[in-house]
Amino acid sequence: MCGHAGRIAALTSLLLVFARLEAACFNDSLDVVLQSRTIAAGQLISKVDLDGCQRGTLQNSSSDARFVMGSDGFLYAASDFNATADQITFEVNLKDSGTLDTWKIHVRLLFEVNLEGRKRRAALLHRQKRRWQPMPFKITENSIGPFPEYVQTIRSDDELGHTIYYEISGPGVNEHPKHLFSIESHSGRISVSRSVDREEFPSFKLVGKAIRKGGVMYERPLELTIKVNDVNDNVPVFTKTELVVNFPECSAAGTSVANMTATDRDEPNTINTLLMYRILSQEPFSGFGSLFSIDKKTGEIKTNTDKLNREQQDTYTLEVEVQDMNGEPYGLRSRGKVVIHIADMNDHPPTFKESRYTIEVKETESNIMVLRMPVEDQDEPGTNASRAVFRIVTGNENGNFNMSTDPKTNDGLLYVVKPLDAETTRVLQLEVAVENEVPMIRKTPGQQVAKVTVNVLDVDEGPECVPSVKHLWTAENVALGIALGTYTARDPETRSSTNIRYRKLTDPADWVSIDPNTGEIRAAALLDRESMYVKRNKYNVTVLAMEDKDHLRSCTGTVVINLHDVNDNSPVISNTNLYICENGEQRFVNISAEDLDASPNAAPFTFLLPKDSPENEKWEIFNHMGSYAFMKPKGSAIPGYYNVPIIIRDQQHHETKDTLKIVICECPNRLNCADRLSSKKAVLGGLGILVMFLAALCLLCLLLAALALYCGGDRKMKVPLGPQGQYQQTLIVSNEEGGGQQDMNLSSLDVPVSHNENIRQTHGTFGQGTESEVKQTISSLRGAGTEVDGSSRALYDQNGMLIVDHTLYVDGGTIVDDNYTMGRRKSHGLMELLRSQVDQVYEDEQDDQEVEYIRGYPHDGEHSVQGSVGYDGDMMDTSRVDYMNGVGTKFGTLTNMSLRK
Helix, strand or coil, X not given: CCCHHHHHHHHHHHHHHHHHCCCCCCCCEEXXXXXXXXXXXXXXXXXXXXXXXXXXXXXXXXXXXXXXECXXXXXXXXXXXXXXXXXXXXXXXXXXXXXXXEEEEEEEEEECCCHHHHHHHHHHCCCCCCCCCCCCEEEECCCCCCCCEEEEECCCHHHCCCCEEEEEECECCCECCCCCEEECCCCCEEEECCCCCCCCCCEEEEEEEEEECCCCECCCCEEEEEEEECCCCCCCEECCCEEEEEEECCCCCCCEEEECCEECCCCCCCHHHCCEEEEEEXXXXXXXXXXXXXXCCCCEEEECCCCCCCCCCCEEEEXXXXXXXXXXXXXCEEEEEEEEEEECCCCCCCEECCCEEEEXXXXXXXXXXXXXXXXXXXXXXXXXXXXEEEEEEECCCCCCEEEEECCCCCCEEEEECCCCCCCCCCEEEEEEEEEECCCCCCCXXXXXXXXXXXXXXXXXXXXXXXXXXXXXXXXXXXXXXXXEEECCCXXXXXXXXXXXXXXXXXXXXXXXXXXXXXCEEEECCCCCCCCCCCECCEEEEEXXXXXXXXXXXXXXXXXXXXXXXXXXXXXXXXXXXXXXXXXCCCCCEEEEEECCCCCCCCCCCEEECCCCCHHHHCEEEECCCCCEEEEEECCCCCCEEEEEEEEXXXXXXXXXXXXXXXXXXXCCCCCCCHHHHHCCCCCCCHHHHHHHHHHHHXXXXXXXHHHHHHHHCCCCCCCCCCCCCCCCCCCCCCCCCCCCCCCCCHHHCCCCCCCCCCCCCCCCCCCCCHHHHHHHHHHHHHXXXXXXXXXXXXXXXXXXXXXECCCEEECCEEEECCCCCCCCCHHHHHHHHHHHHHHHHHCCCCCCCCCCCCCCCCCCCCCCCCCCCCCCHHHHCCCCCCCCCCCCHHHHHHHHHHCCC
């Protein structure tokens, strides 16, 4: 990029060139003769006379990297090397950065030759072909031409005797930026076609080729580096054009405030980027002169004085300038601004507006504010340099007062947090000090203190419970009425306990009583240390003390009764049901005991077998471990149940007798008998197996009989579909005349039970025992796996037919659902048969038990002249002994049918 400032600088350089008529300040050639071909780094080669030149703006470079020239004109070797050729030639390029003038000094180094040695080497060495090598070259950025401008020439030694064509390629030729460089194919002259911006393209790397006629490259491709020389065409700029900083006041002189840094896009480490800083102005002006200074090379701003005071001036603005070319007048420059805010420091102490205060406080008051103490501070409000912190220096030894700070006003607030005692102290003298949250930056002569006089006003107070907690000690289970101690309060004015009354507020177990006049505490019940109301051997009672005349004036105190343990509890066995696995590894039982008493009235226990017990010869106890011991049988024991008596004694020989129930069995899991005991399984002998076999055979016969009965009966009574009315038949044919129950044919009782509207629930119709008898009949099936709902109810129709109202389950299968009944009369007979068979097997029920069934026929003969032959109202009164004496002979058959013997 070619800037406006660069064009001006180029035009200025051109005018200077014409003005000076290309007159150089030094010779353009230099020949130096060296005696040795071995050159050491730093060796002085020669000196170029630059006395007539402006050295401050003169830049130089060498075309041979092995040599370097200083700003004073001295030429040095840059590295160690041995010269093989008879001479070395190179150029030193000089440039005036101010005028942009350039010159070249041709330097030739010659070595003294030893002819004899040269002849010997010539006989040994053969001539080797040298590789073509052009001299390095540079171009200057923002050149004004004319273009194309000659840059350099490349030549190959292969030109002798051959026609050579030269080509170049790379950035600037056939790559971006294209067509910048060109070469004459026959002469190897390289030219540049336009100006170049170094900040965009600092150098170019090209590849040169020497091609013979016919397209054959005899020489290898040559790498060409074209460096773009920098000119001062970029203005230095600040990284921040406006920098805002906070700086504490009262800082020492020479303290760093900020760094104002700038950058320059020109080539680093050249005079074009050698920057210099300075402060142009300071606002506002100070009576102490310039308060700040800036380092010319680094841009660091520091203080010149320690007189910065925020209370006088809180902000300063500095205008800063940066210039390249090391601050020379022809250098480029720019400006920036620095805003410095002076931060407040704690350089002013807080002071009380008043140094003495007098207040009055009632002795019963607490947790109230009694005084506000304003302060002044010149530091900035709301900062830690001005916020006040108060503390009471003297006079608050009992902790009655507390100081705090009002966050809004910064005033000190004095609180009474604990009631004062006018009887003890009438006047208190307080000293209150104030300071800031942060220390002062300078030492002050003394601490800011205010004195407060507190006059304590006497108030008629209630009784004082002192101490608030009193401990009493006694043993548990002491006799009733014994005095445990006394708890009394006192009047703070008279220091007397007269006219004070006492009563209990809390007594969880109601164990004590208190004398209302003296406060004496006595045992009103047995004090049990093991009670749930006792925690850590302590029983708490709350006492209320109040004035005799004014019960509202009172206080409370706590009486802690510490109970000593007595041996009033015997040790007990934790688990008396034990087992031993005959096939397990542990052939003993673990006996553990516990005692509610405390040591030394509890463990360790002593476990003994009674001497007069026969089990003493069969069992032994070993390994007493305090609260448990082990017991095992002596020798081999037969599996079974054993009751083993045992005695447990505590340390005071207080003993308990108990019986251990030990089971010796073969454990299924070889660990315990728990599964075996929970299922109540026992080892069956031959008799038990026989009983089980006979019971199973009997059950099979019963099931076959029931199946035969069910399949044999096919006669059914048709259930009337119409409603029952008065014109229904009066006498019902039941095939029961004359024979009663003895003549009954079970196969003829196949009468279905309907569940339509003619069925009615007659729960409890036949007096007490009817429902229980039905349940007893149904429960007789439980031996065959039948389960009956305990809430089942008996239903009867108007003919006395049995209905089951709830579901009956047999081995998990449903026989009758909730809304269905047993459909056949023979089912009732089957149930009777099953019950009789079960009674014979188990012989658990009474054979002589009489069950009387009274059958009522409410509709029988309701509109007949003869009346009912099957129903008599007096018969329902079963409490009469002679209720059957009045019936005639015509009712004999019916009587036998109604009363089942």
